[in-house]
Amino acid sequence: MSQISIVVPCFNESEVIETFHTTLVGVLEPTGREYEICYVDDGSSDHTRAHLQELASADRRTRYTSFSRNFGKESAMLAGLRMSRGEAVVLMDADLQHPPGLIPRMLELQGHGYDQVVAQRDRSGDGMVRTMLSQAYYRLVRRFMDVEVVDGAGDFRLLSRRAVNALLSLPESNRFSKGMFSWIGFDTVTFQYENVQRAAGQSKWGGRRLLNYGIDGLLSFNSRPLRMAIHGGLWLFLSALAYALWIIVNVLVDGVDTPGYATLVAVIIGMSGVQIATLGIIGEYVGRIYHEAKRRPHYVVRETSGAGGAGGTGGN
Ligand code: UDP
Ligand code: MG
Numbered sequence: 001m002s003q004i005s006i007v008v009p010c011f012n013e014s015e016v017i018e019t020f021h022t023t024l025v026g027v028l029e030p031t032g033r034e035y036e037i038c039y040v041d042d043g044s045s046d047h048t049r050a051h052l053q054e055l056a057s058a059d060r061r062t063r064y065t066s067f068s069r070n071f072g073k074e075s076a077m078l079a080g081l082r083m084s085r086g087e088a089v090v091l092m093d094a095d096l097q098h099p100p101g102l103i104p105r106m107l108e109l110q111g112h113g114y115d116q117v118v119a120q121r122d123r124s125g126d127g128m129v130r131t132m133l134s135q136a137y138y139r140l141v142r143r144f145m146d147v148e149v150v151d152g153a154g155d156f157r158l159l160s161r162r163a164v165n166a167l168l169s170l171p172e173s174n175r176f177s178k179g180m181f182s183w184i185g186f187d188t189v190t191f192q193y194e195n196v197q198r199a200a201g202q203s204k205w206g207g208r209r210l211l212n213y214g215i216d217g218l219l220s221f222n223s224r225p226l227r228m229a230i231h232g233g234l235w236l237f238l239s240a241l242a243y244a245l246w247i248i249v250n251v252l253v254d255g256v257d258t259p260g261y262a263t264l265v266a267v268i269i270g271m272s273g274v275q276i277a278t279l280g281i282i283g284e285y286v287g288r289i290y291h292e293a294k295r296r297p298h299y300v301v302r303e304t305s306g307a308g309g310a311g312g313t314g315g316n
Helices: 017-031 048-058 073-083 100-111 128-144 161-168 177-184 207-220 224-254 261-294
Strands: 004-010 035-041 062-067 088-091 116-121 157-160 188-193 300-304
Touching: 004 017, 004 073, 004 100, 017 035, 017 048, 017 100, 035 048, 035 073, 048 062, 062 073, 073 088, 073 161, 088 100, 088 161, 100 116, 100 157, 100 188, 128 207, 157 161, 161 177, 177 207, 207 261, 224 261
Parallel strands: 004 035, 004 088, 035 062, 116 188
Antiparallel strands: 062 300, 088 157, 116 157
16 A cells, blocks of 8 residues: 655644654554655744654654644645655644544545645634634635635645645745645545644644735735726726716806815825725735745745754745
8 A cells, every 4th residue: 555644744843743643643544554654843933843853763654744833724834845746745733633543544535536625624613703703704715716715624635646746846036835735636526624723732823824825825825816997997087087977067057066175185094095905916926936036945945854953945
């Protein structure tokens, strides 16, 4: 049977990493498949790296890469996918919110010929506000993006080797994996599982981080917001024209009445708002072009389990 790789991004997970590892191995062993576990320490400031060193020296099937600082989960997942060698690769979180117990089910579904097997969590136990906001967000994303993104279908998924290769072939530095998973295509199957709360430690996604992630998602996959700005601008321009015509007709019919000072100010303010918003959208795209043009690596490696303290960069 072909090898399975488990890819786990970890950022300050020292409280839970040992439990996670034990649980994971407990699930993988009975499958009888050959496996490897690829941990990526995303520049943790706690003892995560020390734990990973220990796990890797205890078992050669466990390997890790450690970043020089926190580069974000997207970069950590990319590094993990690059490390992986298996014919099937499972991406999962270290906090046990992605139950390792579901892996056999994923492998079974892959056996039916699927290239992507997605475990979709429901939202039980999540806060009301968060649930509502994220549902609204996904509605927005579905309207504006060319790719299909599903609420709750996150990064817990199994990918076939060719799906992984397809992901690795996408060169962009602004990575939004939810969109990329869908962009690469292939036969995908989704199954539901009940939401689990984090076993220990803290979520790294505060409000601001989530908002930025949301903006990334909206802008990463097309230029529809730019198109919208153009439409909105044109529409406003036309209504301003109609309004002007109406005033002219009014003056011709009734003669001059009170000077439209208030209206004028309102229109100027309104238009300025639209202009600034539009400039912001354009600026965001220009910023992205600048970012991509620099072609910086996605991350910098501090050390890997194989090569002691040797550093290096993650390539483009
Ligand atoms: N993570 C990471 N880098 C980061 C933030 C998070 O590698 O900058 C990892 C984290 O260790 C965990 C997974 O990504 O394994 C999901 O993070 P978290 O549980 O904080 O997110 P949530 O489940 O709250 O969405
Ligand atoms: Mg979590």
